[in-house]
Amino acid sequence: MTEEKWDVVIVGAGLSGLSAAQTLLKRNGKLKILILEGKERVGGRTVTLELPAAHGVDRWDMGGQWVGSSQTYVMELIKEFGLEVYPQYTTGQKVHHVGGPVAKARTSSTTIPALSPLVLLDLLQLVWKIDKLSATVSVENPMKTPDAHKLDSMTLHSFIEKHAWTEEMKEEMGVCSRVVFGMEPNQMSFLYFLMYAAAAGGVLFLLDSTPGSAQEFRVKGGTQQLSERLAQQIGWESVRLGQAVTAIWQDAGWAKVTTATQSYLCKEVIVSCPPHLAAKIHYQPALPSQRERLTQNMPVGHLIKFIITYQTAFWREKGFSGEIVARSSAECPLSVTFDGTSPSGSPALVGFISGVQAYEWSSRVMSERCDAVVISLVKYLGEEAAHYIHYEEKDWALEQYSGGCPVNVMAPGLLTYHHPSLRKPCGRIHWAGTETATQWCGYMDGAIQSAQRVALEVLARLCPSTLTQKEQEAVQAAQNHESGPCRPTPSKSRVHRALIITTLTVAAAVLLAKPQVCRYWIGQAWDVVMFVLCQ
């Protein structure tokens, strides 16, 4: 084996690894940077495919697809590459089917979920409690959160069991957990959930398509373009595909990064792959046990994403938005669908089989899943759903060098003990990836934020003169966990909150009496409440 010499070797050519290379090169164009990727493509958890569609073929994202205006890092990159975004289609009736095995599907044309008034109140009080707690979380240093130990000692499930009033709300939260994390509420620390929500600006931002939320926009032509443009800008000759890193050794002089066929010497290494993959690499000397313990306990979600293309957007014509939220059941594999019509007008629905439903359905053959999805779509949107052009799916658990999607979470008891190891460099090794982000952790935005942070870290070692004094201090502070004071407690007074709750209680009571008349107005009120809660 010959050993090539580089300044920086980056493990992983996803958005995070490639953005780190971009930032490094922007600061110092002379740096010799190599990016090693296990897959035969760039993009990590984003991949865009050409699928049969109404007008021949069109492109759809089989991985991360949404961005939001509050996601400043990814919006900046989209702008830099001259790409365009377009809003998620949300007009029309949304289907909501939660509430136990005998519940019927309900529809609603506002952003308010079609829930009974009692469950709606339950949702409000639960979101209020979660957002109140989330606002106390220091994303940079969750150990500083008041009651950190208590909150990290319970699962999200335990919190819901204790604080949700209705069984329907408990089921609802299961769907939310499945859709956002690809994971059940019993597999995740409640403090981690709070931190994740805090990094997004509040729990409703994770769930909504409203301005600033996670599902606000889609990217014309697909999100994998971002990684492809980055690779182009960096130079494809610096990106080696099909080169999974198996070992990283380091000594006083160098780090040695090894793949099945080659070794590379370098001064600094950036590991940008998800934690459970970073845990598979053999490190010598061994990493500190606190770091190993962290990556050994960050389960990754299980999502099967599907795109189903149609000749016409029949749901729009029938007054549906295409959004379906469904409870976990033996018959219906899907947790959620949205309108997935392309910007050029090729009609499609996009949906997810996730968490326990992915677990139950992943072992069957694709045609069975496809049939079950179509039966569910027919049930919720009408007979037209049976006449699709193409069904395409991607089980991210089966994708080598991913093993799951969308994100790794933390099991209980991890944050309070092992969080300091999340971003702390180990010798010449630096940690990137969306799981290490403090803004929109788990999203494309977080991947880029983490890349910019790690790039500064590496520059501070290799060429500190390229950093401002402030940046050098920030790097230092982040590594010493001094940059993470507790976020201020929410500014809204208790009176303010009480007023909202009371108003909604009265409104719900009226709704109980005159449901048809009031539904529209409650919908409007819901929008206002969400706007207020999310500020």
Next chain:
Amino acid sequence: MTEEKWDVVIVGAGLSGLSAAQTLLKRNGKLKILILEGKERVGGRTVTLELPAAHGVDRWDMGGQWVGSSQTYVMELIKEFGLEVYPQYTTGQKVHHVGGPVAKARTSSTTIPALSPLVLLDLLQLVWKIDKLSATVSVENPMKTPDAHKLDSMTLHSFIEKHAWTEEMKEEMGVCSRVVFGMEPNQMSFLYFLMYAAAAGGVLFLLDSTPGSAQEFRVKGGTQQLSERLAQQIGWESVRLGQAVTAIWQDAGWAKVTTATQSYLCKEVIVSCPPHLAAKIHYQPALPSQRERLTQNMPVGHLIKFIITYQTAFWREKGFSGEIVARSSAECPLSVTFDGTSPSGSPALVGFISGVQAYEWSSRVMSERCDAVVISLVKYLGEEAAHYIHYEEKDWALEQYSGGCPVNVMAPGLLTYHHPSLRKPCGRIHWAGTETATQWCGYMDGAIQSAQRVALEVLARLCPSTLTQKEQEAVQAAQNHESGPCRPTPSKSRVHRALIITTLTVAAAVLLAKPQVCRYWIGQAWDVVMFVLCQ
């Protein structure tokens, strides 16, 4: 690279891997078996060292050291090799220091912990609840446990918070979790805890030194002898040390097991290393995602074990047993100590720094930990503790190809979804190790039980004629999860239980009134109760 050909390659030369080889060869002496071990020694989580002692040098176990008469597999192996056991010394006052920062240390000369009557009652009701639930757990298939989902959705911490009456009892359970698992109660599924207790025959068996319990006997000359004798019997030429397995590939014809320097072809592979190390191996084709998800979420405990040798067993002379149980505090690193005097009479104490205390103390230099341990021993046992001969410690988190001790547990939400992958073979790969045991899971006994199970599995593939019809059926059933019906509900009637609780309530009330007079009798009663509860 040349590729040697073998019938079976075993990954790991701990008790489990070596026992598997022994069982295979006992059934079919012609099998070509190779054992690959990353460490430069056999024994896995057992290692015996020669340390400076009162009469020159003597031998102590720095890893697993206790066995019990109910641990039939390890007792059988001890007998087979003509080794001897001797009882753990328990005579005299036990020191118990739990109950918040201002509590004083208490002593007791019976097996009853030195707790206030109220806390004692709390302990009884909590143990009763846990044992009642534990008796409903199917160790072979925990998913069959009534309320499996609910029990697996909470941490042990959440259960304690809900069901313990007193703060002292909550702290007490923290110490128990630390001592048994090297882990905090918030890092573990409550259902997993119940299953672990069920595999040991009841929760008190995990904690006690009474007949049948986990700390009943020690092995003369140390437990590493078991692995050494096994290696000798199998033939040292079949055991290759310093050969960490990095990859296992399999196809229709062979499995290929690769280390840094060599590849080996074989028909079947047994992976006997702990789950977090099995997760580090690169598999091709990739393992089913359910299996990957399991090993990605089985955190390993953190124990630092110490042996401190003395000229005389001064504590015995002063009427102490040597047993100290201490709450987690900034001053005192130890969680528990026992008399560790060797069978030839070299006085010693053995102790553990574990869980959060290991986390807090592991980053300091050894002399600091030693000083703090000695200061604590002086505080609890007297000034003589300062005059030790030798302090030896082993931080198992730092041991390469261990990374922790004593056992990997499961985070919440794993058992209900991913438990079927724990023992299910993946093609030519079979899973052993104490974490896969159904009797004394986590102990040396479990390591051997798992080895015998896996050996039958491999024989069923390679030479089924060596198995009886019954054994072949058992192998088949275990893989289909048909061997694990729910254990019968406890036979003791509610009246029986109620009687015990009432008697103890009355006794505790009398104790409150006349503590000195009653303490002896309560101690006796405690022994009886434990005997009854453990049957």
